[in-house]
Amino acid sequence: MRLLLPTTATLPLFDVAASRRIEARALTHSPDLMARAGLAVAKLALALRRGDGPVWIACGPGNNGGDGQVAAQRLTEAAVPVHVGHDAPHRPSLVIDALLGLGLNRAPSTEMQLSFAAMAACGAPVLAVDLPSGLLADTGQAAGGHAVRADHTLALLTLKPGLFTGEGRAHCGRLWFDDLGIAPDEAPSAELLGPTPRPARRATSHKGSHGQVLVVGGAPGMQGAARLAARAALACGAGRVYVDLLDLPADELADAGRPELMRGTLGELPQAVGVVGCGAGAAIADQLPALLQQLPRLVLDADALNAVATHPRLQDLLRARPAGTTVLTPHPLEAARLLGRDTGAVQADRLTAARDLSAHLNGCVVLKGSGSVIASAGARPAICASGGPALATAGSGDVLAGWLGGLWAQQPDADAHTIACAGVDAHGRAGEVDGVLRAGDLIERLAALR
Numbered sequence: 001m002r003l004l005l006p007t008t009a010t011l012p013l014f015d016v017a018a019s020r021r022i023e024a025r026a027l028t029h030s031p032d033l034m035a036r037a038g039l040a041v042a043k044l045a046l047a048l049r050r051g052d053g054p055v056w057i058a059c060g061p062g063n064n065g066g067d068g069q070v071a072a073q074r075l076t077e078a079a080v081p082v083h084v085g086h087d088a089p090h091r092p093s094l095v096i097d098a099l100l101g102l103g104l105n106r107a108p109s110t111e112m113q114l115s116f117a118a119m120a121a122c123g124a125p126v127l128a129v130d131l132p133s134g135l136l137a138d139t140g141q142a143a144g145g146h147a148v149r150a151d152h153t154l155a156l157l158t159l160k161p162g163l164f165t166g167e168g169r170a171h172c173g174r175l176w177f178d179d180l181g182i183a184p185d186e187a188p189s190a191e192l193l194g195p196t197p198r199p200a201r202r203a204t205s206h207k208g209s210h211g212q213v214l215v216v217g218g219a220p221g222m223q224g225a226a227r228l229a230a231r232a233a234l235a236c237g238a239g240r241v242y243v244d245l246l247d248l249p250a251d252e253l254a255d256a257g258r259p260e261l262m263r264g265t266l267g268e269l270p271q272a273v274g275v276v277g278c279g280a281g282a283a284i285a286d287q288l289p290a291l292l293q294q295l296p297r298l299v300l301d302a303d304a305l306n307a308v309a310t311h312p313r314l315q316d317l318l319r320a321r322p323a324g325t326t327v328l329t330p331h332p333l334e335a336a337r338l339l340g341r342d343t344g345a346v347q348a349d350r351l352t353a354a355r356d357l358s359a360h361l362n363g364c365v366v367l368k369g370s371g372s373v374i375a376s377a378g379a380r381p382a383i384c385a386s387g388g389p390a391l392a393t394a395g396s397g398d399v400l401a402g403w404l405g406g407l408w409a410q411q412p413d414a415d416a417h418t419i420a421c422a423g424v425d426a427h428g429r430a431g432e433v434d435g436v437l438r439a440g441d442l443i444e445r446l447a448a449l450r
């Protein structure tokens, strides 16, 4: 058993169907899985318990409840008082939520919701077995809007996507994992991103070795967005970073606070990585046809995505680009516009939405939000577990787009999916601070990552 986050390596994720298959095969040679699971729960409970009160174990009708029953036996053997039932005992030292796990198939009943409320109100830390009850393992959504908010979750046998995306992070608390001694024997459904080292810099390299980025955006009043993207690309290590602001007098500096940044245009920089759309407004629609047809690698963000959503011709041009050459970084509302769905439908199943959008537009899609999803045709989808609410701040998306451009400039042979996975995870890690992070400070934190 181990604490899972932050991850030190990329880890396999298995959806409900895959977890069931793995479990069924494992049971043929290891019939004592529930005994192992219950023991792991009891061990963690001993470590998490606060005070001498009883451990309240709420057990449901299935094997999740079975895990809870085994944990109750083990704790009793260890002379720990336990209370098994759906109502809270007096002053519990810990709650073990073993009501519903992988078998959740409908919204929790009113009776179950009362147990959820009692867990929240009793004052003891809550340890969820496998999944917080009510959380859908494949999507990270609370069934019917009701799920336990745990302080700790011990995932068993496999890691499920819903622990990490959608509402998962908000419901799981600190995540622990015990594989019960079983090595998964099939390909993962998705993967959880681990850290990727920054591109190496040869001792003999010069700025021409590290590529060019062209940031196109920054309509009047929104030039800060394009400048943040450009600063991020520069901090990432791109050799030369140019900005083409949509409405800036010819003699004005690209960015008075960053003299390293230069003005440039598509005509002058046909091999640059394009970072397009940050603060661009509707005017970017006129520039996009040439950018889509000419730049070999493109990161499309914000208003570029909105333009694509409203102009079918831009969608056709996007689809015509070679595979692996475009990253799209929509937040859920932008993804919803691109898919012609509402935001709720996107959030209800973020993995599927990202995959659908990737297939629809022939690009690598980074669906932003808690547990960003990265999806590309022919690649296993990835979920980013790094990051947190400090990133919910103006400009953090511009910084991500610029950072992706900076990474790609330095790794011209990498495909869009590889760049997106590396950049999204780094962005998340840099954003793991208490409170709020200003986008400018986020760039400094990214630059300091190894």
Ligand SMILES: NC(=O)C1=CN([C@@H]2O[C@H](COP(=O)(O)OP(=O)(O)OC[C@H]3O[C@@H](n4cnc5c(N)ncnc54)[C@H](O)[C@@H]3O)[C@@H](O)[C@H]2O)[C@@H](O)CC1
Binding pocket: 023, 027, 033, 034, 037, 038, 060, 061, 062, 063, 064, 065, 067, 099, 100, 101, 102, 103, 104, 105, 106, 107, 108, 109, 112, 129, 130, 131, 156, 157
């Ligand atoms: N079978 C095994 O060997 C192992 C099972 N494990 C545990 O078993 C769990 C999966 O067990 P199950 O497949 O029995 O599934 P669950 O224990 O999650 O529950 C399934 C039962 O709950 C009912 N149910 C579903 N949604 C409900 C709702 N909203 N309100 C009320 N009842 C609802 C179902 O009708 C079914 O009776 C895992 O999450 C894990 O905790 C682990 O111990 C690993 C090993």
